[in-house]
Amino acid sequence: MTRDEITQRLAELVAAVSDGDIPAEQARDAGVPLSVLGLTSLSRMRLIDAVETEFDVELELGERDWTMLDDLGALADHLEHR
16 A cells, blocks of 8 residues: 555544544544544553454554554555565
8 A cells, every 4th residue: 555545544534433424535634633623542552453353453552553543654654664
């Protein structure tokens, strides 16, 4: 997958885990942390599960990964280079 494809899929996952409160287009194009868009702690936990399942990875819950979960671009970069 290209970085753009990864970013698009992540945006779709954000929309799903937020029950549509954060539309995929907004998550993809906002350029601000997902928490600013309203991603809750519960949605963040759901996002972890969704990303791990979708991309067959295990995200470690250290400070770096928590920060990365608030930044769609950083998360896409991480997944692209895994």
